[in-house]
Amino acid sequence: MSESNVTGQDAASSRTALSRLRPVVCGVGAALTGVLAVASCGNGSGNGGAGTSTPTAPATSNFSGTVPSGMSSWAESKKAEASASASAxxxxxxxxxxxxxxxxxxxxxxxxxxxxxxxxxxxxxxxxxxxxxxxxxxxxxxxxxxxxxxxxxxxxxxxxxxxxxxxxxxxxxxxxxxxxxxxxxxxxxxxxxxxxxxxxxxxxxxxxxxxxxxxx
CATH class of the missing domain: 2.60.40 (Immunoglobulin-like)
Known part of the structure; x- marks a missing residue:
């Protein structure tokens, strides 16, 4: 086998491995950021490996649907201030x-x-x-x-x-x-x-x- 054939096969293998890693990397990035990720991670199709990006939904497992305690405390504070002002x-x-x-x-x-x-x-x-x-x-x-x-x-x-x-x-x-x-x-x-x-x-x-x- 010629040296040029070996080099070509290695390059092809590298591109294949990289294309398999991209979804994993993108998934990890989306999980870490918790935002809608429009990544440059494509499916490897097209010239130079650039393809159509896939948006990833934000992680919502930590959202309880209730007002944060800090916001609740602030609202109660403002209510107390208004009541005190009316009383005064x-x-x-x-x-x-x-x-x-x-x-x-x-x-x-x-x-x-x-x-x-x-x-x-x-x-x-x-x-x-x-x-x-x-x-x-x-x-x-x-x-x-x-x-x-x-x-x-x-x-x-x-x-x-x-x-x-x-x-x-x-x-x-x-x-x-x-x-x-x-x-x-x-x-x-x-x-x-x-x-x-x-x-x-x-x-x-x-x-x-x-x-x-x-x-x-």
Whole structure:
């Protein structure tokens, strides 16, 4: 056998062995990378051994279908931050409302306590709903506290006291807060003004309604 024939046979054997190894190498590469491998590993056909590449699906044995624990912890952290922020906003609104109330009048609390006692006796809406009006106060004037100016007019011929209940309702009509104000010894033909102050944050919007008004 001539040397040229031996060399040719060796080269052919090498190409055959290499073509057999390519699928194995490609399979190992795809398993290691875990991605869709479009490899240069062909089937050995065509010129120079370049052929059509075969995509290999990613390995999914390690995917559980659940959110990674790190992501879950992050989501819980953000939820807690949002809850704390809402709580802080409500607390701040309540504190501002208390400060505003304290600055309005020294006898506000005493009149309110008496008004609550009177309203507890009232059946229905009371006898003075036509003598009471309410006007919203701009937030810019109350340091972002929701407040109504309640005006009570004594249309009788003798001094009278008033007890007024204001209900604040959400967009669904549910009463979320009740505020009571009162005025004592209003002279005939005179008016008394008190602030009905909400301790809820200015948002979301609440609707105020005159629930009860009693003259006594």
């Amino acid at each position: 906003a409500a607390s701040s609104a309540s504190a501002r409302a208390s400060e505003f109330e304290a600055s309005v009048s020294a006898d506000t609390e005493r009149a309110r306590a008496e008004a609550q006692k009177q309203l507890a006796k009232v059946k229905g809406r009371g006898n003075a709903t036509k003598d009471v009006s309410m006007t919203g106060v701009p937030l810019s004037q109350t340091h972002n506290v929701r407040a109504l100016l309640v005006t009570m007019t004594n249309r009788t011929d003798k001094p009278a006291s008033f007890a007024v209940q204001v209900d604040f309702s959400d967009s669904h009509g549910k009463v979320v807060e009740t505020v009571v104000v009162g005025a004592q010894n209003v002279e005939p033909g005179q008016k008394a003004e008190r602030y009905a102050i909400s301790h809820k944050p200015p948002e979301p919007h609440l609707t105020a309604e005159l629930a009860k008004a009693q003259r006594y």
